[in-house]
Amino acid sequence: MQITASLVNELRQKTGVGMMQCKKALVETDGDIEKALELLRKQGAAVAAKRADKAAKEGRIYLVEAADKACAFELSCETEPVSNNEDFVALAAMAVKACETQAIASVEDLKNAVVDGVKIADRLSEVLVKIQENIDFRKFAEIKKIDNSVFGVYSHMKGKIGVITQLAFEGSANDEAALKQAAKDIAMQAAAFAPVALNDASVPAETIEKEKEIARAQIELQAQQTGKATKPEFVQRQIDGRVAKVLKEIVLEDQEFFMAEKNPKKLAVKDYLQEVVAKQLGLSSLKVVNFIRFERGN
DSSP: OOOOHHHHHHHHHHHOOOHHHHHHHHHHTTTOHHHHHHHHHHHHHHHHHHTTTSOOOEEEEEEEEOSSEEEEEEEEESSGGGGGSHHHHHHHHHHHHHHHHSOOOSHHHHHHOEETTEEHHHHHHHHHHHHOSOOEEEEEEEEEOOSSEEEEEEEETTTTEEEEEEEEEESOOOOHHHHHHHHHHHHHHHHHHOOSBSSGGGSOHHHHHHHHHHHHHHHHHHHHHHSOOOOHHHHHHHHHHHHHHHHHHHBGGGSBOSOTTTOTTOOBHHHHIIIIIHHHHTOSEEEEEEEEEEETTO
């Protein structure tokens, strides 16, 4: 079959892949558009396998807020310029639309979603063929909307860090804009100070055990250096004190709220929300109930 310019252009319009690659795919499939599409997607899988060992530490974190949920995902690539490439951006836009309109619970769900008649995984394969970099959806998370709650969304440094927070309140919310601003403020807090958990109860047990081991080692080293051993009955008390200090740094609700102009009393996040924001808005209760923090490449 003759491979005409119009046939090549049709395949290019469907995939965004370069003219020469489209022509080559059509030649190999005797001008069959559907087989050429399949071939290009297989080539995309081959590119992904070939470059799987290449570090993909660039890309962007994307944040999506819908009526009933908020989602975050990372689309990664090898080099920073690719994150601004129109094909990369268009692929991300497909994923955003899927998050807004479909039930997505994982990276696999996201790849398998169909947007405007095109499967995201297929479009990813086409982009891989065109760009020839390790590009993939690295991670995904979602927070479901609950009654009497608002989301705060904050993207830092063009998607290097992305945070979504959820605040729950009791009372009449007459100023939703102020509530959402408070939620965004807490999202900025999380972006800057990288909490690992919402509260003490949600800190991983292995993290606490590791901090106890570090504290014990510090106490033993101090005893060796000074020649003054801590009495056994006081060792556990010192360990508990040091671990508690660390938890205040890594637990979101216990971190000191960082905006000094809004928090002159240097209150912790949970106290700032309750004693300052809730009172200002006439609410009986206001607290952080969930958050997502993604950092590019991690």
